[in-house]
Amino acid sequence: MRKIRVIGIGSGDPDQLTLQAVKALNTVDVFFILDKGREKSDLTRLRHEILQRHAVERPYRLMEAQDPERDRTVSSAAYAPAVDDWRRRRADRCEEMIRDGLADGECGAFLVWGDPSLYDSTLAILEDILARGAVSFDYDVIPGISSVSALAARHRTGLNRVGRPVQITTGRRLSEGFPEGADDVVVMLDAHQEFTRLAEPDLHIHWGAYLGTPDEILISGRLGEVADRIRAVREEARARKGWIMDTYLLRRERGDVDRPGE
Template sequence: MKNIYLIGIGPGNKDYLTIQAIETIKKVDVFLLLEKGERKDTDLLGLRKEILENHLKPGAYRVVTKRMPVRKRGRPAYHEEVAKWRGEVADTIGEFIENDLRDGQNGGILVWGDPALYDGHLEMLRELSRKIRFSYEAVPGISSIQVLAARHKIPLNRISEPILITTARHLKEYDPAEIKNMIVVLDSHASFKNIDDDDIDIYWGGYLGSEDEILLSGRLKDIKEEIKKAIMEAKRRKGWIMDSYILRRRMNE
């Protein structure tokens, strides 16, 4: 039977690759690299290829690169559009399994961060396994939010405190007064800019774990303009940014 490994590779630093991820990479015969055709692909595709070159001998593996279907953004039917796009990506992976893997071979997909956190590959493979015959496994990776907390030298939660993890798209749905300890991912548009609250701190990070890493923190009301400028400058320089941040209400002294 053909097998697929979803391998979490962390947010971009080669040192964040786990021993399990390295050992799994060595088991893979053919890797599927999906590219979006965007400017950041040059950087992100290069990082994935560098990981393979660092841990595998030339000729010990094969790489298949396919263009990832483009999701149309800004449409009101968000869930329907994402479901449609995921179906198209799953079809692309299905073509790889059927055409580029022989029976008994292992295929590998390198996933940023951790495959279980805001990544659709596990759901896509589950649906795909109902259509074609193959097995799959997930290898956990270090997530960007773990790196964010470590780099700011703070825990993800305080004593007896829950954590809410959400996307920037949903941030506007929350009353700022309700924010206690919120982790926001998939932003890049400074969605925190409309929050006006004297008692919220922000711990922000861009390009976490990479040579271009940017870290800023402080009272949100005082530092949000500086973070906005940092995001704009980073986009101007590189053409893209991946960032995440923690919004945390100050404890009563």
């Protein structure tokens, strides 16, 4: 039986790997890497750096394939079908790598940015491949430090406050308005900076880009005072590097919930 390990590698700092992740790296025969192209070559380079630093106890092989492009210009109505199509094509690539690159009895691994449980498609793709029935394998999951955890740590804040929940959502959902009943909202995958469209005067933002990397950028303050600055810094960074990954926490300032989290 082939074995696959899905290993969370943190948000960009090779030192963010857990001891469990380091141990897992050193059980792997083949690392599968989906290349996102020249613009995002930093992501591939950091994966190689992690392997060179931490996968040192045994020889391993690398197998790379081109990550299929996803149409990011579709309307809200076409979003789910577009993602389904992209995942299917991505599953095709992963299935080919597992079938052609991993022998029976060997262990392969996918290195997942952040944590595999949070806005990542790898687990769903592996289940899809198994459901097809052409390739069989067992797999396990090693958690990682997410960009959400890294964001809170870098801004020296908690995600929740006493007696209040925290909600994690996407920029696409934030475009529908600030979530009802929420005071603390983490937003990921916001390509259109939906926070700039919020008119609530009592919102505070903790924003971070390229978290855990040498290019890390952090900005915080009242949303109305720093939104334009974040937008300008984000646009400049994206133009300079060709890509950007950012996450932010929106916090409504209310006297009855402003005490630190439990």
